[in-house]
Amino acid sequence: MDLYFSPLACSMATRVALYEAGQPANYLEVDPKTKAVRNDGSDFNKVNPLGLVPTLRTDDGVVLTENAAILQYVADQFPRAGIGTASNAERSKLHQWLCFIGTELHKGLFLPLLDKKAPPEAKTYAVEKYVSRLDYLEEHLKGRDYLLDHFSVADAYLVTVINWTMATPPIELAKWPALKAYYERLRARPSVAKAIAEEFELYKAEIARHKAAA
Numbered sequence: 001m002d003l004y005f006s007p008l009a010c011s012m013a014t015r016v017a018l019y020e021a022g023q024p025a026n027y028l029e030v031d032p033k034t035k036a037v038r039n040d041g042s043d044f045n046k047v048n049p050l051g052l053v054p055t056l057r058t059d060d061g062v063v064l065t066e067n068a069a070i071l072q073y074v075a076d077q078f079p080r081a082g083i084g085t086a087s088n089a090e091r092s093k094l095h096q097w098l099c100f101i102g103t104e105l106h107k108g109l110f111l112p113l114l115d116k117k118a119p120p121e122a123k124t125y126a127v128e129k130y131v132s133r134l135d136y137l138e139e140h141l142k143g144r145d146y147l148l149d150h151f152s153v154a155d156a157y158l159v160t161v162i163n164w165t166m167a168t169p170p171i172e173l174a175k176w177p178a179l180k181a182y183y184e185r186l187r188a189r190p191s192v193a194k195a196i197a198e199e200f201e202l203y204k205a206e207i208a209r210h211k212a213a214a
Contacts, residue, residue, distance in 0.1 A: 011054035
């Protein structure tokens with residue numbers, strides 16, 4: 001399968017999931033500014049007209065978009081990896097967390113904070129409106145290792161999003177000790193540590209290219 005990604009973007013969650021499953025993939029890097037696929041110079045917009053990562057092309061040639069759908073697909077394809085769920089009730093809980101992370105954290109809280117063009121007022125509003133979602137996570141994670149009763153694709157998504165706090169000074173993880181401990185614990189997990197290390201190097205190269213082109 002082909003995974004279109006940008007370094008340290010939300011697409012890293014799928015990389016983590018594939019590493020957990022021990023499954024190979026073609027990782028196709030998309031430049032977030034030019035939307036060019038660095039592997040071959042092709043136009044990513046022809047694959048996904050919205051120009052958004054992650055985008056997954058399955059072995060059957062089906063193109064999937066949206067993080068929650070792609071992560072659920074990977075979990076379903078490789079059930080022995082244990083990154084999905086077995087029962088319908090558990091599946092609904094997994095879907096709940098994927099939706100929560102995607103809407104309340106990714107789009108609601110972090111997107112305005114990471115957007116260099118967003119005015120200060122928008123960033124302030126995002127923190128005021130959505131920081132309570134971190135309080136919610138803090139309470140849920142007290143005494144728990146993962147969002148569910150085992151590591152799942154929801155954790156792959158959450159650790160990817162929480163990793164962005166390195167670039168969002170208004171969010172200090174020390175204010176949420178259970179969430180901070182969760183993040184540090186998952187960062188040490190082999191699949192997560194490998195994904196972050198690899199994509200951080202690609203991110204540094206991306207920044208260097210953009211500076212050289214400016």
